Amino acid sequence: MSETALDRFLRYARIDTQSKDDSESYPSTAKQLDLLNLLVKELRDIGAKDVTIDEHGYVMATVPSTLPKNHPASGKVPVVGFIAHVDTSPSASGENVRPQVIQAYAGGDIVLPANQAVVIRADENPALALNIGRTIVTSDGTTLLGADDKAGVAIIMTAAQTLLENPSLPHGDIRIAFTPDEEVGNGTKFFIIQQFGTVAAYTVDGDTPGELNKETFSANSAIITVHGRNIHPGTAKGIMVNSIRALADIIVRLPRDMAPETTEGYEPYIHPHQCEGEEARSTLKILLRDFETSGLKVQEEILRRIIAEVQPLHPRARIELEIRESYRNMREGLEKDSRVTANLWEATRRAGLEPRWVPIRGGTDGSRLTEKGLPTPNIFTGGQNYHGPTEWLSVDGMNSAVSTVVHLAQIWVEHPQA
Numbered sequence: 001m002s003e004t005a006l007d008r009f010l011r012y013a014r015i016d017t018q019s020k021d022d023s024e025s026y027p028s029t030a031k032q033l034d035l036l037n038l039l040v041k042e043l044r045d046i047g048a049k050d051v052t053i054d055e056h057g058y059v060m061a062t063v064p065s066t067l068p069k070n071h072p073a074s075g076k077v078p079v080v081g082f083i084a085h086v087d088t089s090p091s092a093s094g095e096n097v098r099p100q101v102i103q104a105y106a107g108g109d110i111v112l113p114a115n116q117a118v119v120i121r122a123d124e125n126p127a128l129a130l131n132i133g134r135t136i137v138t139s140d141g142t143t144l145l146g147a148d149d150k151a152g153v154a155i156i157m158t159a160a161q162t163l164l165e166n167p168s169l170p171h172g173d174i175r176i177a178f179t180p181d182e183e184v185g186n187g188t189k190f191f192i193i194q195q196f197g198t199v200a201a202y203t204v205d206g207d208t209p210g211e212l213n214k215e216t217f218s219a220n221s222a223i224i225t226v227h228g229r230n231i232h233p234g235t236a237k238g239i240m241v242n243s244i245r246a247l248a249d250i251i252v253r254l255p256r257d258m259a260p261e262t263t264e265g266y267e268p269y270i271h272p273h274q275c276e277g278e279e280a281r282s283t284l285k286i287l288l289r290d291f292e293t294s295g296l297k298v299q300e301e302i303l304r305r306i307i308a309e310v311q312p313l314h315p316r317a318r319i320e321l322e323i324r325e326s327y328r329n330m331r332e333g334l335e336k337d338s339r340v341t342a343n344l345w346e347a348t349r350r351a352g353l354e355p356r357w358v359p360i361r362g363g364t365d366g367s368r369l370t371e372k373g374l375p376t377p378n379i380f381t382g383g384q385n386y387h388g389p390t391e392w393l394s395v396d397g398m399n400s401a402v403s404t405v406v407h408l409a410q411i412w413v414e415h416p417q418a
């Protein structure tokens with residue numbers, strides 16, 4: 001008997017794979033290798049070929065083509081790949097995750113057993129109503145669940161096993177990759193596209209069943225540094241330049257109608273997210289986000305204008321602005337080969353779902369891979385409420401994603417030419 005996606009997910013969820021910001025090593029935490037090494041073994045056990053793990057922890061494998069030599073598409077089917085990340089977010093504990101499987105969910109709020117204060121509310125989770133009578137998985141309330149992205153790992157492993165066990169399903173070579181450190185923004189840092197060897201890839205790292213993503217924000221970060229001058233406050237008159245006051249004048253001028261908490265859909269935002277300061281020096285870190293890359297320039301201009309307005313109020317303070325590029329909307333890169341998204345749409349439909357494109361107000365590993373030349377849209381997993389203890393997973397959604405991946409592998413045989 002093959003394992004179900006749920007069996008696999010429950011095994012992976014119990015392994016602590018939390019990644020860490022500002023780590024000196026790669027992967028950022030060695031414990032991510034516990035799951036990556038397990039996946040190497042499991043891939044070999046199910047009969048995948050070319051199973052490798054490199055010095056950075058990237059796991060790759062091949063599900064070989066099933067096309068006979070005399071098949072008209074043999075040797076012509078583009079190689080495509082599926083990618084999921086093993087790490088979980090630093091924003092909530094991933095230690096001792098105890099998944100709670102709720103069979104035949106009855107509807108209503110779900111109080112988590114180990115912390116009654118943590119409640120998954122039906123009115124905040126409209127997708128819950130679609131799962132009445134169905135199986136869902138939660139944490140016990142003390143940790144996150146890790147469906148982001150162990151559901152994606154379980155989906156890819158189960159789809160791979162399905163393809164390997166059913167050689168009558170026609171498909172070309174399929175590549176698989178499991179990566180560390182996505183949650184700390186470094187998932188593709190050492191990922192070698194040539195080594196993966198595909199013309200397109202799909203991350204399985206979304207959420208609501210049927211939702212597909214081909215658009216992400218374009219993103220920069222801004223750092224404003226104010227240099228002041230410190231001296232004992234008892235003798236500070238006319239000498240001290242308090243950088244905190246200048247920074248505060250900047251912060252109050254940031255547009256409030258352009259904040260994450262006041263925007264949605266395709267609306268851009270400027271988000272101050274970290275602030276540190278003392279008299280001599282204060283810094284503010286800001287996220288700049290817009291679906292149009294050109295909008296990032298507009299946001300930079302807004303910051304420059306604010307600084308120009310505040311500078312004369314604090315003539316002896318020195319204010320610096322630094323802009324760093326983060327990632328770019330994948331839309332343009334995906335438009336170059338329409339098969340990548342068209343085949344995904346069709347596979348989702350064949351899996352029995354109504355596909356829809358939803359813009360991601362964030363980035364994915366696919367944003368970076370697409371920018372580097374590997375078109376990589378994103379597929380749902382069935383998970384919800386990521387990065388916290390109210391995270392939950394629809395098992396139906398996860399199984400639909402397995403079916404989508406299995407169909408997608410076959411659809412590429414029908415459209416071998418660009």
Ligand SMILES: [Zn+2]
Nearest residue numbers: 148149182205
């Ligand atoms: Zn994720």
